[in-house]
Amino acid sequence: MRQQPLLRVVKRDRAGLPVQAAAYLTAILAAVLTGAVLLLIQGVDPLDFYGQMFTLAIPGSRYPWRMVENYIKLFVPLLIVSLALALAFKMRFWNIGGEGQFIIGALCASAAAMKLGEQLPQPVMLLVMSLCGLCGGGLYGVFAAGLKVKWGTNETLLTLMLNYLALYLLQFFAETKAPWNLFLDTASARPKFARFPDSAQMLLVPIGPFRLNLSLVAAGLLCAALFVYLKYAKGGYEIAVVGDSPSTARYAGMRVGRIVLRTIFLSAALIGLAGAFYVSTAGILSASVTNDVGWTGVVVAWLAKLNTLGIVATSALITVLQYGCQTASTSYPAIDANFANLLQGVILFLVLAADFFVRFRIVVRGRNGKEDSK
Amino acid sequence: MEERYAIEMRGICKNFGRVAANKNVSLNVKPGEILALLGENGSGKTTLMNMLSGIYKPDSGTILVNGQETVIHSPEDAKRLGIGMVHQHFKLVDVFSAADNIWLGDEHSGPLLKKNRCDVIRQMAQKFGFDIDPQKKVYNMAVSEKQTLEIIKVLYYGAKIIILDEPTAVLTVQEIDKLFAVLRRMKAEGHAIIIITHKLNEVLEISDRVAIMRRGESIGTVDTAQATEQLLTERMVGRKVTLNIDCPTVEKTRPLLEIRDLTIRNDEGATAIDHVSFYIRGGEILGVAGIAGCGQKELCEAIAGLRPIETGMMIHKGDNIVGLSPKAILEKGISMSFIPEDRLGMGLAPSLSITDNMLLKNYGETKGPFVDRKSGRAAAEQVIQELEIVTPSTETPVRRLSGGNVQKVLLGREIKSGPNVLITAYPVRGLDIHSSYAIYDILNRQKKDGVGILFVGEDLDVMMGLCDKILVLCHGKVMGVVHAHKTTKEELGLMMTGALDLSSKYADKPAGIARDSRIEEVEP
Numbered sequence: 001m002r003q004q005p006l007l008r009v010v011k012r013d014r015a016g017l018p019v020q021a022a023a024y025l026t027a028i029l030a031a032v033l034t035g036a037v038l039l040l041i042q043g044v045d046p047l048d049f050y051g052q053m054f055t056l057a058i059p060g061s062r063y064p065w066r067m068v069e070n071y072i073k074l075f076v077p078l079l080i081v082s083l084a085l086a087l088a089f090k091m092r093f094w095n096i097g098g099e100g101q102f103i104i105g106a107l108c109a110s111a112a113a114m115k116l117g118e119q120l121p122q123p124v125m126l127l128v129m130s131l132c133g134l135c136g137g138g139l140y141g142v143f144a145a146g147l148k149v150k151w152g153t154n155e156t157l158l159t160l161m162l163n164y165l166a167l168y169l170l171q172f173f174a175e176t177k178a179p180w181n182l183f184l185d186t187a188s189a190r191p192k193f194a195r196f197p198d199s200a201q202m203l204l205v206p207i208g209p210f211r212l213n214l215s216l217v218a219a220g221l222l223c224a225a226l227f228v229y230l231k232y233a234k235g236g237y238e239i240a241v242v243g244d245s246p247s248t249a250r251y252a253g254m255r256v257g258r259i260v261l262r263t264i265f266l267s268a269a270l271i272g273l274a275g276a277f278y279v280s281t282a283g284i285l286s287a288s289v290t291n292d293v294g295w296t297g298v299v300v301a302w303l304a305k306l307n308t309l310g311i312v313a314t315s316a317l318i319t320v321l322q323y324g325c326q327t328a329s330t331s332y333p334a335i336d337a338n339f340a341n342l343l344q345g346v347i348l349f350l351v352l353a354a355d356f357f358v359r360f361r362i363v364v365r366g367r368n369g370k371e372d373s374k
Numbered sequence: 375m376e377e378r379y380a381i382e383m384r385g386i387c388k389n390f391g392r393v394a395a396n397k398n399v400s401l402n403v404k405p406g407e408i409l410a411l412l413g414e415n416g417s418g419k420t421t422l423m424n425m426l427s428g429i430y431k432p433d434s435g436t437i438l439v440n441g442q443e444t445v446i447h448s449p450e451d452a453k454r455l456g457i458g459m460v461h462q463h464f465k466l467v468d469v470f471s472a473a474d475n476i477w478l479g480d481e482h483s484g485p486l487l488k489k490n491r492c493d494v495i496r497q498m499a500q501k502f503g504f505d506i507d508p509q510k511k512v513y514n515m516a517v518s519e520k521q522t523l524e525i526i527k528v529l530y531y532g533a534k535i536i537i538l539d540e541p542t543a544v545l546t547v548q549e550i551d552k553l554f555a556v557l558r559r560m561k562a563e564g565h566a567i568i569i570i571t572h573k574l575n576e577v578l579e580i581s582d583r584v585a586i587m588r589r590g591e592s593i594g595t596v597d598t599a600q601a602t603e604q605l606l607t608e609r610m611v612g613r614k615v616t617l618n619i620d621c622p623t624v625e626k627t628r629p630l631l632e633i634r635d636l637t638i639r640n641d642e643g644a645t646a647i648d649h650v651s652f653y654i655r656g657g658e659i660l661g662v663a664g665i666a667g668c669g670q671k672e673l674c675e676a677i678a679g680l681r682p683i684e685t686g687m688m689i690h691k692g693d694n695i696v697g698l699s700p701k702a703i704l705e706k707g708i709s710m711s712f713i714p715e716d717r718l719g720m721g722l723a724p725s726l727s728i729t730d731n732m733l734l735k736n737y738g739e740t741k742g743p744f745v746d747r748k749s750g751r752a753a754a755e756q757v758i759q760e761l762e763i764v765t766p767s768t769e770t771p772v773r774r775l776s777g778g779n780v781q782k783v784l785l786g787r788e789i790k791s792g793p794n795v796l797i798t799a800y801p802v803r804g805l806d807i808h809s810s811y812a813i814y815d816i817l818n819r820q821k822k823d824g825v826g827i828l829f830v831g832e833d834l835d836v837m838m839g840l841c842d843k844i845l846v847l848c849h850g851k852v853m854g855v856v857h858a859h860k861t862t863k864e865e866l867g868l869m870m871t872g873a874l875d876l877s878s879k880y881a882d883k884p885a886g887i888a889r890d891s892r893i894e895e896v897e898p
Binding site: 008010232233234235236237240241244245247248249250251252253 | 720
C-alpha cells in the first residue's frame with residue numbers, strides 16, 4: 001500500500017494580521033541573522049555593525065541632524081518612485097522604466113534651473129523645476145503607454161529599453177563639451193556638471209539646527225493624495241477595474257486606452273517629479289543621479305503589495321538599510337555599500353518565503369490520518 | 375465477485391481553508407455500471423472526482439481501487455491505476471494533431487514521435503468504434519470531436535474507470551445521443567463510468583444508479599429505475615420544489631430592438647454573423663439556439679457596442695445604435711450580460727468586491743471626483759437579499775463566490791439598472807436546477823415588466839419552456855425563427871446543424887423581419 005507523503009502543502013484561509021506580522025518579522029530577523037554570519041566571516045562584529053547601521057550612526061555623531069537630513073535625501077525619491085510605480089502596477093501595467101523617467105525628469109528640471117535660475121525667485125523657480133520634471137517624466141512614460149494602447153506593444157520591454165536611452169542621453173550631456181551644452185560648468189576645461197544657481201536649490205526650513213527638506217513635506221502630501229485617489233476616487237476605481245479585467249472595463253463603457261494613458265502619465269510624471277526634487281536637493285546633476293531608485297522602487301512596491309501605507313514603511317526600512325550600511329561601513333574598511341544590496345536581496349527572498357507560509361501551511365503526516373483510514 | 379467495486383471511496387473529507395468541500399463522503403461504482411453524480415453547484419462533485427484523478431488529495435478517508443486500498447498522489451498514479459477523467463474544459467494542445475495529443479501523454483511511447491503513431495491510434499479508435507482522423511489538428515475540430523478525442527485518449531491509456539465532468543454541456547441533441555451510445559458500449563465492455571451532469575433527463579436516460587450530494591455530503595444512492603426527476607431534485611435540494619418553467623403571456627409591444635441584415639466578423643476576420651435579421655418586442659423572450667461558436671458571442675458584443683459591424687442596421691426604439699459607444703448604448707437601456715466559459719471574463723471584475731461590481735456601470739453618474747460606495751453597498755445588499763446570494767458580506771471579492779452566486783450578482787446588477795432590452799447569454803451556464811429556476815423567475819419578472827429579452831442558451835428543453843420564440847443560428851446564418859411551444863427538439867437540432875433551413879418557409883414573411891417594423895421610420 002502506498003502511504004501518504006510525509007509532508008504536504010495545504011492552503012489556508014487568509015491568515016490573520018498577527019500571523020502575517022509574525023511571518024514577515026521572522027523573515028526580516030532571519031535575513032539579519034544571515035547577514036550577521038556574513039559579517040562574522042569577514043571579521044566584523046555584527047552587533048556593533050548593526051547597531052551603527054540601524055541607528056544610522058546617530059548616537060555619538062557630532063552632527064546627528066545631518067544624518068537625518070541625508071537620510072531624507074535618499075528616502076524621498078525612493079518613496080515617490082515606489083508610490084508611482086505601484087500606481088501603474090495596480091493597473092497591471094509593468095512600468096519598469098522608473099530609471100529612465102527619473103533621469104528625464106531630472107534633466108528637464110536641470111535645464112530649467114540652468115536656463116532660468118538667474119532670473120526667477122526661489123519659490124517660483126522650484127515650482128517651474130517641479131513642473132518641468134513632471135512633464136518630462138510623464139511624456140517619456142506616456143510614449144511607451146501610447147504605443148501599447150495603439151499597437152499593443154509590450155510595455156515591459158519598451159520601458160526597459162527607454163531606461164538605457166535616457167541613461168546614455170545623460171552620459172552624452174555629461175561628457176560633451178560644447179557651447180550649447182547648458183548643463184556643464186563653463187569655467188572648467190574638462191566636462192563637468194555645473195552647480196545650479198542658488199534659486200534652484202531646494203528650500204530648507206530650519207527647525208533649530210535641523211533643516212527640513214521641503215520635498216519631504218511634498219512627498220507626505222502626495223502619499224495622502226494617492227491614498228485617497230486609489231481608495232475613494234473614480235480614477236482609482238477605474239484603475240482597479242482595468243487592472244482586474246480590461247474586457248470588463250470596456251464592457252462597462254470605460255475608455256480603457258484613455259485610462260491607461262492617464263494613469264501612466266501620472267505614474268511617470270511623479271517619477272519625473274522625484275527626479276526634479278532630487279537634483280534640486282543635490283544642487284547639481286550627476287551621471288549616477290538615479291541611485292537605482294527605479295529598480296529599488298519595483299522591489300519596494302512589491303514587498304508592500306502595492307499598499308500605500310506599506311510602501312511608506314517599506315521604503316523607510318530599505319533606506320535605513322542602504323544609508324545605514326553606508327554610514328556604518330565608513331568605520332569598517334572590509335565592508336562597503338554593496339553589503340546593503342546583499343542584505344536587501346536576502347530580505348526579499350525571505351519575505352517571499354514568508355509569503356508562502358502566510359498562504360499555505362505544511363502538514364506532517366500524523367497518526368490521526370492513519371487511524372482514520374483504517 | 376458480487377461485492378467487488380471498481381472504485382470505492384470511504385469517508386472522504388477535504389477542506390479548503392475553513393471551507394469543507396467534502397464531508398465524510400462515500401461512493402462506489404461497479405465495473406460495467408454507469409453512475410451519475412448529481413448535486414447543486416458547490417456541492418463538492420468536482421472536488422471529489424479530482425481526488426480520484428489525483429489532482430487533490432483527501433485530508434482523510436480511503437480510496438479503494440479494485441478492492442485494493444490506494445493513495446493517489448498524482449494524475450500519473452491515477453493513470454496507472456486505470457482511472458481517466460474527461461474534464462469539462464478540454465486539456466488538449468490546439469496546434470497538435472489528434473494522434474500527437476494522445477502520444478504526448480503516453481509514458482510507453484518513448485521520446486520519439488514514431489511514424490506509425492497515427493495508424494496505431496486509428497486502429498485503437500476503430501476497435502472502440504470511434505470515427506476520428508488522427509492527423510486532424512485540434513484547432514480544426516468541432517467541440518464534439520474534441521470530446522471524442524478526450525475519451526479516446528483516456529481509453530488509449532488503458533482506463534477502466536472513466537469520469538466525465540459535464541460532458542453534455544457543449545453538445546447538440548444529436549451529439550449527445552452519439553455520446554450516450556459510446557458510453558453504453560463502454561459499459562458493455564466492463565468499464566466503470568462516473569458521469570457528472572445537471573440535466574436530470576440525461577441522468578434518467580443513461581445511468582444505472584444515481585449518487586446525490588448536497589453541501590459536501592453524500593445524501594445517498596438511488597437506483598435509476600426507481601427515480602423520477604421530482605424525487606432526484608428534492609433529494610438534491612433538500613426540500614420540495616416545483617419543476618415547471620413558467621412562460622407567462624404578456625401583451626407585446628412594437629419591436630424594441632430590430633436587427634436587419636447584420637454582418638459581423640470574428641477576431642480572426644472570418645464572418646461570424648452573416649446577414650442576420652431579427653427583432654425583439656417588449657414582453658417577449660427570444661431564444662437564440664445554436665452550436666457553441668456559431669456567432670452568439672459576436673452578436674452579443676456587437677449589440678453592446680463592443681465589436682464593430684460590417685454591414686447592417688441595429689435600430690432601438692426607432693434610433694440607430696450602430697457606431698455608438700458602449701456607454702451610449704448602456705444609457706439607452708440596453709443591457710448585455712454574457713457568461714463566458716470561465717464565468718468571470720466579461721461583466722465582472724473578479725478581484726473587486728460585490729459593492730464595487732455593482733457600481734461598474736454607473737459609478738460615473740454621481741457628481742464630484744469620488745465613487746459613491748454608499749449607494750453601491752445599498753445596491754449590493756438589495757441584490758443579495760432579492761436573489762438570495764450566499765456571501766459573507768458585500769465586501770467579499772466576487773471571485774470567492776461560487777458560480778451560481780457570481781451569475782446572480784451579474785444578472786442582479788443588470789436588472790437593477792432598469793433596462794428595456796436585456797441580452798443575456800448562458801445565464802444558467804453550469805448552474806444547478808435550483809439556481810437556474812431562480813434565474814428563470816428573474817427573467818420572467820422582467821418580461822412581465824415589458825422588457826424585451828434575448829436569451830442565448832444551450833439547453834433546448836429550457837429554451838422551449840422559457841422562450842416565446844427561438845431563433846436558430848448555424849455558422850452565423852439564420853436557419854429560421856420558430857414558436858417555442860410548437861417546435862420539437864429534433865427540429866431545432868436539425869436546424870442547428872444546418873440540415874433544415876426554415877428561413878424562407880413563408881415567402882411573404884422572411885424570418886426575422888417584423889410586419890410592424892420601425893426601421894422604415896429611421897430611413898432617410
